[in-house]
Amino acid sequence: MLEVRDIVVNYGDRQILNEVALHAEPGQFVGIIGPNGSGKTTLVKTINRIIRPNSGTITIDGRDIENMDSIEIAKNIAMVSQVISINFEFTVEDVVLMGRTPYIKGGETHEDIEIVHNAMKKTKILHLKDRFVTQLSGGELQKVIIARALAQGPKILLLDEPTSHLDITNQIDILNLVKDASRKGMLVIAVVHDLNLAAYYCDRICLIRDGDIISTGSPEEVLTPANIKETYNIDVEIINNSITNSLYVIPRLEPLDDKTNGPREIQ
Secondary structure, three states, X not given: OEEEEEEEEEEOOEEEEEEXXXXXXXXXXXXXXXXXXOOHHHHHHHHOXXXXXXXXXXXXXXXXXXHOOHHHHHHHEEEEOOOOOOOOOOEHHHHHHHHHOOOOOOOOXXXXXXXXXXXXXXXXXXXXXXXXXXXXXXXXXXXXXXXXXXXXXXXXXXXXXXXXXXXXXXXXXXXXXXXXXXXXXXXXXXXXXXXXXXXXXOOEEEEEEOOEEEEEEOHHHHOOHXXXXXXXXXXXXXXXXXXXXXXXXXXXXXXXXXXXXXXXXXX
């Protein structure tokens, strides 16, 4: 169980997170949504202790993460960052094996290799195991990093915009993968920009703006026209998608002028 209590993070004189609180449990897929610059990435980095808060506490199963060493943190939390860059010619298997670092003492075991291969099977990249990561597409590399995180065996998986810059096929593959991990008991917390993907995949959503939590709850509780208007300053219609049986957010857009590709003048 993850408990974030009254977290405050300042960058110099600027407050990024303002007494943020979040409760999440094993088996949940929690989406963090909000405009650019609202503090979403700072929140997940603080949960992973990459950023130390100015005040507040974060506990996992009742233990303050400030009292955990780096190996304990790595055994409890794995993170997939927004920007991924590997410029060395490691093989895919080598990179995924790095997820076993907290457990390896003196050399990897047969169990470590089996865990790594299972992670690659889940992410559908086992056939790439001998390929250099510098030769992969963006979608393939993202799956490698997620496989590394799964091989780490964490209780909590943090993802910062895991589907940004990916085509729709890879977006769905990755979200299906992490959704399956949550169904098997892992707590997944993901920064998601697409509100409709958040509505479909997430059990709970945390809506954040300017470092403040605007709303937390189920997609039905959080994704309301009023909340979205307050947070994104845009009017929307919320309907039920009969195909996916989930909420669907439709922005109210002015029709475009055929000649200028700009909004039509209202007479």
